[in-house]
Amino acid sequence: MELLLQYLANGLVTGSFYALSALGLTLILGLMRVVNFAHGELYMLGGVMGWWATTRLGLDFFTGLLLVAVAMGAFGWLIDRFLIERIRDQGEEAGILLTIGLSIFLANTALLAVGTAPLKVEAPISAGPAFLGPIVLTKLRLFAVAVCALLIVGAWLTIHKTRLGRSMRATFQDPMAARLVGIRTANVYAATFAMGTVIASMAGMLLGSIYSAQVSVGGLVSMKAFVVVILGGMGSFAGAIAGGLLLGVAEALWGGYVATGWVDIIGFALVILTLVFRPYGLFSKRAERA
Amino acid sequence: MNFQWKSLAAAWVLPTFCLGAWAQDTVKIGVIQPLTGSVAYNGQAFVAGAKLAVEQRNAAGGVGGKKIELVIEDGQCRPANSVNAAEKLIQRDKVVAVTGAFCSSATAAVMPVAEKYKVPLLSGVSSKADLTEKGMQYFFRSAETDRLMSKTFSKILADKLQLKNVAYIGVNDDWGRGGVEDFSKDLSGMGVKTVMKEYFDHGATDFYTLLTKLRAAKADGVFVAAETQDGSILVKQFKEFGLNTKIFGVGSWATADFIGLTGAASEGVYAAVPYASSMPGERNKAFVDQYTAAYKEKPGKYGAAGFNALNILMEAAARAGKAEPEAIRDALRKTDYQAPNGRYRFTEKGEGYGFDVVLVQIVGKEPKVVAESPTEKP
Numbered sequence: 202m203e204l205l206l207q208y209l210a211n212g213l214v215t216g217s218f219y220a221l222s223a224l225g226l227t228l229i230l231g232l233m234r235v236v237n238f239a240h241g242e243l244y245m246l247g248g249v250m251g252w253w254a255t256t257r258l259g260l261d262f263f264t265g266l267l268l269v270a271v272a273m274g275a276f277g278w279l280i281d282r283f284l285i286e287r288i289r290d291q292g293e294e295a296g297i298l299l300t301i302g303l304s305i306f307l308a309n310t311a312l313l314a315v316g317t318a319p320l321k322v323e324a325p326i327s328a329g330p331a332f333l334g335p336i337v338l339t340k341l342r343l344f345a346v347a348v349c350a351l352l353i354v355g356a357w358l359t360i361h362k363t364r365l366g367r368s369m370r371a372t373f374q375d376p377m378a379a380r381l382v383g384i385r386t387a388n389v390y391a392a393t394f395a396m397g398t399v400i401a402s403m404a405g406m407l408l409g410s411i412y413s414a415q416v417s418v419g420g421l422v423s424m425k426a427f428v429v430v431i432l433g434g435m436g437s438f439a440g441a442i443a444g445g446l447l448l449g450v451a452e453a454l455w456g457g458y459v460a461t462g463w464v465d466i467i468g469f470a471l472v473i474l475t476l477v478f479r480p481y482g483l484f485s486k487r488a489e490r491a
Numbered sequence: 492m493n494f495q496w497k498s499l500a501a502a503w504v505l506p507t508f509c510l511g512a513w514a515q516d517t518v519k520i521g522v523i524q525p526l527t528g529s530v531a532y533n534g535q536a537f538v539a540g541a542k543l544a545v546e547q548r549n550a551a552g553g554v555g556g557k558k559i560e561l562v563i564e565d566g567q568c569r570p571a572n573s574v575n576a577a578e579k580l581i582q583r584d585k586v587v588a589v590t591g592a593f594c595s596s597a598t599a600a601v602m603p604v605a606e607k608y609k610v611p612l613l614s615g616v617s618s619k620a621d622l623t624e625k626g627m628q629y630f631f632r633s634a635e636t637d638r639l640m641s642k643t644f645s646k647i648l649a650d651k652l653q654l655k656n657v658a659y660i661g662v663n664d665d666w667g668r669g670g671v672e673d674f675s676k677d678l679s680g681m682g683v684k685t686v687m688k689e690y691f692d693h694g695a696t697d698f699y700t701l702l703t704k705l706r707a708a709k710a711d712g713v714f715v716a717a718e719t720q721d722g723s724i725l726v727k728q729f730k731e732f733g734l735n736t737k738i739f740g741v742g743s744w745a746t747a748d749f750i751g752l753t754g755a756a757s758e759g760v761y762a763a764v765p766y767a768s769s770m771p772g773e774r775n776k777a778f779v780d781q782y783t784a785a786y787k788e789k790p791g792k793y794g795a796a797g798f799n800a801l802n803i804l805m806e807a808a809a810r811a812g813k814a815e816p817e818a819i820r821d822a823l824r825k826t827d828y829q830a831p832n833g834r835y836r837f838t839e840k841g842e843g844y845g846f847d848v849v850l851v852q853i854v855g856k857e858p859k860v861v862a863e864s865p866t867e868k869p
């Protein structure tokens with residue numbers, strides 16, 4: 202029983218990390234119909250910049266996080282205006298090729314710049330153990346889960362409650378009509394991509410402070426994020442959260458009761474089952490896909 | 492004009508006689524290491540050590556009046572990529588010898604290629620025992636095998652750490668599984684009970700599930716086979732989790748980077764390593780000084796492995812007297828190399844021995860040598 206509780210706690214913590222890692226991907230995919238294969242690399246850049254800000258510039262964690270958010274937001278904006286802009290409305294293949302190219306470029310540029318060594322992001326609080334009854338967690342992990350929740354809620358509010366969010370939704374429902382009522386759709390696309398980039402990079406820095414930031418991590422992050430997005434359905438907030446938690450808990454239980462060596466098999470099995478039985482994700486409404 | 496004639500002649504005549512290697516002013520040696528991917532960091536350290544050895548040799552006149560040139564390829568620790576790299580090095584670059592390819596599975600894939608083109612292949616890292624048992628005539632290994640480490644260390648560990656129940660954790664590949672199997676067999680032979688055996692995948696970041704199992708297993712010692720990246724995260728989470736079990740690891744544990752990444756959590760960890768920068772001896776001191784001057788950090792296991800592998804190859808080339816793969820292979824068999832960490836020789840199967848291995852404990856952020864023992868001829 203004690204073991205089960207600990208496994209569940211482990212799974213929920215990693216699950217919320219998965220949810221946050223996947224949020225940027227699901228936003229860009231659901232709203233813009235761009236399959237962003239560079240998602241993991243944007244996450245990686247967040248971690249690397251977080252390392253640079255906290256250890257090289259000597260900033261504290263939150264100032265560093267703000268700096269990363271601003272810099273990566275600007276970077277995401279530029280990627281959209283200078284790259285994705287050119288292939289808009291040319292079908293999905295062009296976007297796939299472009300983002301794959303971008304991911305290779307970013308990963309290798311980072312490799313040249315900072316090398317392969319794992320990088321340490323200074324954490325805002327200590328990583329000592331914290332006990333909840335028989336369950337061991339760390340304050341840092343609880344803090345990270347709280348930040349995950351805040352970021353997810355923040356993103357949801359932005360999309361559903363603000364003027365920018367309304368124009369985003371309008372643009373993606375019908376770009377022509379949105380332009381006719383005076384929305385500058387080019388800016389809306391750029392803002393959406395920037396927002397996805399900011400969330401991915403903040404996740405990278407936050408999780409970098411718990412594990413470590415690594416240049417080569419992008420592929421693995423993209424893979425898990427895609428699993429979560431397929432489970433939850435494109436563009437669905439609730440889906441990303443539920444998909445992330447489901448993956449985290451399933452991995453923890455499989456690792457705990459079967460074998461930790463084959464834990465990645467879980468993600469793939471879940472994806473295959475979802476694609477066979479619920480191809481639009483567990484939480485996607487068909488109507489959302491115009 | 493004269494110069495042009497010569498190069499024209501060289502371009503035409505030499506390839507016909509397959510003497511590409513002779514025509515150049517440099518002697519090329521190929522290096523296949525993972526420069527990207529999850530063990531890239533260790534692969535880069537090997538390359539750093541290799542470059543240092545070559546620089547020193549070139550500064551002292553090179554081999555037979557010719558400078559040594561390293562041609563470095565990224566094998567990513569994958570069999571397919573490493574084979575491609577070997578084909579390219581041998582066919583296009585005409586290297587006279589190859590060193591690589593880090594991961595045992597990648598090296599095993601490169602061995603038949605070296606055999607086919609009759610080019611000597613020296614691995615300074617791959618430790619899977621059966622590599623030298625395949626009857627290959629061009630393969631040499633200047634690394635400790637898991638068997639050798641296990642045999643030398645199991646007794647020290649059982650006596651020194653007073654272990655009764657041991658848990659085993661390894662990275663999910665040939666090397667990790669081999670290490671876990673060898674140590675658990677040898678320690679069981681000494682009456683130490685195995686309470687858990689688990690593996691994790693390369694690049695895993697969250698070990699809490701594994702640690703939950705470990706806590707439930709109630710071991711008084713845990714054996715870990717992992718490299719710097721995975722190992723440092725594991726040890727950090729181990730301490731976060733509030734566990735106080737004694738840890739002893741194989742892999743590159745006694746390095747400055749491992750300690751830097753793991754921070755205070757590395758205190759007290761034992762590591763069975765073929766090399767530590769704090770090993771006694773004048774030769775090692777000189778090597779550590781030179782390495783530190785060149786790279787601003789102390790050499791670890793892989794820096795030393797790269798340094799030794801290249802020196803062994805270059806000495807063999809010097810003894811052979813000509814830059815020809817066959818001659819270098821014959822000279823390699825007669826290796827007697829004084830390394831920073833002992834004296835390397837090879838058996839007929841190409842298995843290296845004679846070098847020292849050490850058990851270190853990390854105390855005050857420095858690897859402190861607890862026990863040192865030379866490896867015997869297998």
